[in-house]
Amino acid sequence: MHMAQIFYDIALKGITIHRVNFRSNVVHTEDVVVSFSLSIPDGEIRSALDAGKLSYFTSNALDTPMPGNSLSAVASIYFIDLVPIKEHMLEARRVLKPGGLFINFGPLRYMRGDVANMLSGEEILDLYSQSGFDILAHDVVPNTQLASSQVITSVHSNNFVFVARKR
Ligand SMILES: C[S@@+](CC[C@H](N)C(=O)[O-])C[C@H]1O[C@@H](n2cnc3c(N)ncnc32)[C@H](O)[C@@H]1O
Incomplete structure (x- = not known):
């Protein structure tokens, strides 16, 4: 259900997520928390979503x-x-x-x-x-x-x- 929610959040408005790396797996402390912005760019997937032809269910x-x-x-x-x-x-x-x-x-x-x-x-x-x-x-x-x-x-x-x- 969480993945379905994220799909619709990305589709509707884009989101920023934070990946938390284990301290044992990074050299630089600033890399423990890394941010990403996710959105669906213009193109075939965006058009299919806007036309109601693409959906997600669990x-x-x-x-x-x-x-x-x-x-x-x-x-x-x-x-x-x-x-x-x-x-x-x-x-x-x-x-x-x-x-x-x-x-x-x-x-x-x-x-x-x-x-x-x-x-x-x-x-x-x-x-x-x-x-x-x-x-x-x-x-x-x-x-x-x-x-x-x-x-x-x-x-x-x-x-x-x-x-x-x-x-
Ligand atoms: C290894 S993940 C892969 C998820 C996705 N395909 C990906 O590549 O990111 C496997 C997923 O299958 C889900 N799962 C396990 N048994 C399932 C079932 N019988 N029906 C639907 N989903 C199931 C788990 O909850 C988990 O989210």
């Missing part, structure tokens, strides 16, 4: 209020390793139109839940292929989280990325 991703066969794409970001993967796949398959895309980006850093859901990348691709999807692309893409010029260490992740099209 729900259980395993049981969404979206009708079946209604979406062109589902993006699952830093999420597939947090929820029971088969339930997530079944809900994405339900809401996607035929030809709709499921796009995954995130690490496979399973930390809780049933070990039966802790699939390797290849097992995930097999699950989708055997459940009515064609795999269009897959890769491992590195990124760095929480990096900035002020902090000393940040988190490096290798992310499992794939795009699956509902048949």
Whole structure:
């Protein structure tokens, strides 16, 4: 709910946020609290918002209020390793139109839940292929989280990325 509120605050008026860095991770004391101004600039996203074509809501991703066969794409970001993967796949398959895309980006850093859901990348691709999807692309893409010029260490992740099209 907090992220949804921030989305609308940024969309409506722009906001200033303050990131608090651990003292153990900065050289300069002035870098403990760093301010950022966030707003949505003019462009496609601004136009879609102003036209009422873009909105944000929260729900259980395993049981969404979206009708079946209604979406062109589902993006699952830093999420597939947090929820029971088969339930997530079944809900994405339900809401996607035929030809709709499921796009995954995130690490496979399973930390809780049933070990039966802790699939390797290849097992995930097999699950989708055997459940009515064609795999269009897959890769491992590195990124760095929480990096900035002020902090000393940040988190490096290798992310499992794939795009699956509902048949
Ligand atoms: C690692 S965060 C990623 C958030 C976002 N996708 C991003 O990249 O910043 C995972 C989020 O999933 C939420 N979450 C966990 N289980 C969920 C579920 N069943 N339905 C919807 N959200 C869930 C958590 O509360 C958390 O906000």
